[in-house]
Amino acid sequence: MKRSVWLCLFAIVGLSACEKAQAPTAQLPPSPQLKTVTVDNAKIVEGQTVYVPIYSHIYMVEAGRRMDLTATLSVRNTDLAQSIAITAVNYHDTNGKLVRKYLDKPIELGALAATDFVIAEADRSGGAGASFIVEWVAQKDVSNPAIEAVMINTGGNQGISFISPGRVIKSRGAQKPR
Known part of the structure; x- marks a missing residue:
């Protein structure tokens, strides 16, 4: 009987140890802290308006069958030293109608910083011909963002x-090759 008591205790201690041993939790990257800024139009040196095609779904081989997609718009400041200001991020539907404005105020994107905006897979508001219009400006000469x-x-x-690359549809200030 002593042996069975020891076996039970051993089993309980062993099971308890297993419960405490947990896999380490994955660390999520921190969300970028984007601060709002006031843009002084008199000090703007350059900027662009960029059109980015978005495909909320694509059609499959069978007529009428489609695959819904999640879309992530990525805005990346490629300048090594200077910040840029993103003044507008607007989502438009297939007919060009504004669906959603993502910014109430301009935000600063520091040197080599990035931010993104997501259209969920279930969001069909844009349709197959949706797009983002992104506007950015800078108070110093900078490299164009990606x-x-x-x-x-x-x-x-x-x-x-x-991927769907953005296309510059309007430039302000310095003209550089892309």
Whole structure:
């Protein structure tokens, strides 16, 4: 009987130890702290308006069948030393109608900093021909930011992802090759 008591105690201690041993939790990267700024139009040296195509869904081989996509707009300041101000991030539908404004006030994006804006897979408000219009300005000469979108769906045992680069549709100030 003593032996069975010891075996039970050993089992309880062993199971208790297993409960305490947990896998380390994954650390999520910190969200960038983007501060709002006031833009002095008299001090602006350069800026751009950038059009970024967004595909909220794509059509499949079978007529009428489609795959919904999550879209992430990424705005990356590529300048090594200077900040830029993002003055507008607007989401438009297939017909060009404004669906959503993401910024109430301009935000500062520091040197080499990035931020993103997500359209959920279930959000069909933009349609297949949706787009973002992003406007940015700088008070000093800077390198142009990288502005693009990534669309993705990983349903079932298949997945698809692709990028959609932004296209400058209006420039302000210094003209540089892209």
